[in-house]
Amino acid sequence: MSRSPERRWETGAPVVAIAVNRDGSHAAAALGDGTLWMIDLAEAGAEPAVVPVHDGACLALARDIDGGGFLTGGDDGRLRRIAPGTGPVTLATAPGRWIEHIDSHPRARLRAYNAGKRVHRIGVDGQPDGPVLEHPSTVGGLAFAPGGQRLAVAHYGGVSLWWLKGAAEPVRLDWKGSHLGMLWHPEGTHLITLLQESGLHGWRLKDRAEMSMGGYPTKVRSVGWTTGARFLATGGADCAVCWPFTGGGPWDxxxxxxxxxxxxxxxxxxxxxxxxxxxxxxxxxxxxxxxxxxxxxxxxxxxxxxxxxxxxxxxxxxxxxxxxxxxxxxxxxxxxxxxxxxx
Amino acid sequence: MPAIPVTVLTGYLGAGKTTLLNRILSEPHGKRFAVIVNEFGEIGIDNDLVVGADEEVFEMNNGCICCTVRGDLIRIIGGLLKRKGGFDGIIIETTGLADPAPVAQTFFVDPEVAERTRLDAIVTVVDARHIAQRLADSHEAEEQVAFADVILLNKTDLADAEALEAVERRLRSMNPFARILRTERCAVGLDDVLGIGAFDLDRVLAAEPGFLSEDDHEHDQSVTSVSLAGTRPLDPAAFDLWFRTLIQLKGVDLLRYKGILAFAGSDRRTVVQGVHMLSDSANLGLWQGGAERVSRFVLIGRKLDADALSAGFAECAAR
CATH class of the missing domain: 2.40.10 (Thrombin, subunit H)
Known part of the structure; x- marks a missing residue:
């Protein structure tokens, strides 16, 4: 293979998260020194713009609602928005808390973030949208459903599934243990959580059928769907374990x-x-x-x-x-x- | 990457934990500590690495009934590790009502925390005047003494000599491992509370002389210690079976244990230590040529049947 163009930087701080914006023009890397490195993907000669966004460390990064921007959360308790070519804007603060989980959804036109056990929603105008969502323990992950009508929040003992409009109480998906992250199936049919106990749990929502995927030597910190959601690829082992999801799910x-x-x-x-x-x-x-x-x-x-x-x-x-x-x-x-x- | 040492500060309300914490942070040691506190505002020192804890105790879904961990600590330590530059140590202050077991177990059970940090010691501050009453009425106060590697018998200026002797005897009978330091306003050298290595197996070996104390037991208390000793080498398979059965059946009641063991056919000393069902062991250091090979095993816990333990341990001797 001919060598692909590669650019490399030594930033000097742990790389916490990387995201590419929706229109694909820029990537952002959130670092452990509180800076965000904004990389122009089209301009091979351009150096990244290094922008301080948090005091302390960046803990979370997500695409914002629009095509261009990003959202960051930090251990300074701030939720910030930053877009290529502009300075960061503070959208919310949670004094004394860390903002560790963020998501947004273009169709729902919402951003969601947690501070401890609570999840807050913010609209396009930067104002709170809807009541604060309370959970029984500190939030371990959150994600809008692909359709943008629901928000899933992982915590100790399972997942709370909130309708963004309507019911005031969430549907609970129970599974004992600490849930540290989550992923929706791209069709919105299954929900997968990352467990403290070295494995994954999941639910097929139409019938609440449960799945447990184990055998890992350590905690699984990274999962993703292969093209067409045929497989769920996972880290946490000495190989990339890919669970088949064609034909209903990975059972048997x-x-x-x-x-x-x-x-x-x-x-x-x-x-x-x-x-x-x-x-x-x-x-x-x-x-x-x-x-x-x-x-x-x-x-x-x-x-x-x-x-x-x-x-x-x-x-x-x-x-x-x-x-x-x-x-x-x-x-x-x-x-x-x-x-x-x-x- | 060297593991970051973690010191756990426990103690009942008002015993002097915050005084000790402020003392540690204000000494001119040039070290950078991340501090995990249960209550903001009590620390008088300006430190950008103070994090509030939620004290969320979680049961692990791994079939081990006594395996509880502090979910918030796993989360906070994971976040601290993302920081640039790092720090020299982590100090965790627990509330007066906290049971130290989930804190200690977190450092053995979570793979990332276990890899990147090491539990250095549990330091318990007790109020010399009130500890006897606390031990009588509080389960947590007992646990805090039982789990301690260092006990600061604090406010000694407010108690008389005779009472201090009685309190110290009591603490010693509950926990024969811990180093007991008498203090006023928690005045101790930092070396006495930091860098102890209490959970390192080789330090268990270094602390051997303290093992010998055979104290008078008070049978009315719920947390006690049992010291086992034997001069006949142990049969490895027999000991393994006895010990595994013991921690399976009595793990909930066994708070901490340490042992230095002589096995038949081995010239090395086997060191074992643990918390509830989580134990750790290694073969360390040769037995000295002329010295008598004495196996010693000390257990701290509740409802310990000293006679049964003694008989079980004796049965492990090689034939």
Missing amino acids: KRPLELAAGAADLITVVAPHPTSPFVAAGCGDGLVLLAALDGSPPAGVAPASGSAVTAMVWSGDGRHLLYGTEAGRLCHIALPERAGKRPG
Whole structure:
């Protein structure tokens, strides 16, 4: 393969999260020193704009409602919005709290964030929208449903499913244990949570059928849907474990094990949005691209000695960005003939 | 990356935890501590690394009935690790009503916390005048003494010598491992409370002399300690079976335990320590040539049947 254009920066602070905006023009990396690095994906020669957004560390990053901007949360208790070429704007503050989970939805025209056990919603105008949502324990993750009509909030003991309009009480999906993150199926049919106890739990919403996906040597911190939601790709093992979701769900099926044999555990997975392969980042910094057909994985980056902590594709699948705990931030632009696995 | 040491400060309300915390933070040691507190505002020191805890105790869904952890600590430590530059240590202040077990267990059960931090010691501050009453009426006060690696017997200026002796005897009978330091206004050297390494197996070995104390037990108290000793080498399989059965059946009542054991066929000392059902062991250091190989095992807990434990331990001797 001809070497893809790659840009690399040593930021000096742990890379906490990376996101690409909806129109695909920019990527943002949120760092442990409170800065946000804004990367212009089209201008290969441009250096990132480094913007201080939080005192302390950035803890969360998400796309904002519009096509261009991002939302960040920090351990200074602030929720901020930042768009390319503009300075950050504070949308909310939670004194003495950390803002660790954020999501937004363009159709719902809402942003949601947590402060401890409470989830707050903010409209496009920056004003609170709807009552504060209370939970029995500190929120471990939140996500709007793909259709934008519901909001799922993970916490100890399960998930609260809120209708954004209507019912004042949430539907509870119960499962004992601490739920630390969540992911909706792109069709809104299943909900997956990341557990404290080294595994995943999930529900098929139409009949509340439950699924437990275990066998991991450590906590699963990263999950994502492969193209067409055929598989749920997961980190937390020495291979990228991919659970089949065709034909109703993963019940009684064996998962695919991609990129097996890495020296360290896979910390982050990023399935390609349009082609059947998965990028996997490891605890030693190694980054691999593995095809779902099981052919041998291709190396993207050698082990750097520092764990991959964040990795994301642009929506068109032409840009891969990843970051490490030691602060390396990389942008790889794939050749024009995107859609095929490079190799 | 070296593991970050974590010190847990416990103690009943009013015993002097905040005084100790302010003392640690204000000394000119040049170190940077992240402090996890249960109540903002009590710390007089300006420190940008003070985080409020929610004290959320969670049961693990792993089939281990006594396995509770502090979910908020897992979350907070995960967040602190994302900070640039890091810090030299983490100090966790618990509320007076907190049970130390979930705090301690968090450092063994969560993979990320276990990898990146190490529990250095549990430091318990007790009020010399009131601790006897607290032990009588509070389950948590008993736990805090039972779990301690260092006990600051504080406010000694407000108690008479005879009462202090009695209190110290009582604390010693409940917890033979802990170092008891008498203090006024928590005046101690930082080296006495930080960098103890109390959960390191090699430190268990270094602390061996303190193991020998065979104190008079008070049978009216619920938390007691039992000291077992034997000069015949142990059979590894027999001990393993006895010990595993013990922590399975009595793990809830076993608060802490430490042992230095001589196994038949081994020239090394085996060290074991644990909290409830979570135990840790290793073979460390050769037995000295001429010295007698004595296995010692000390357990702190509730409803401990000293005779049964003693008989069970004796049965583990190699034949």
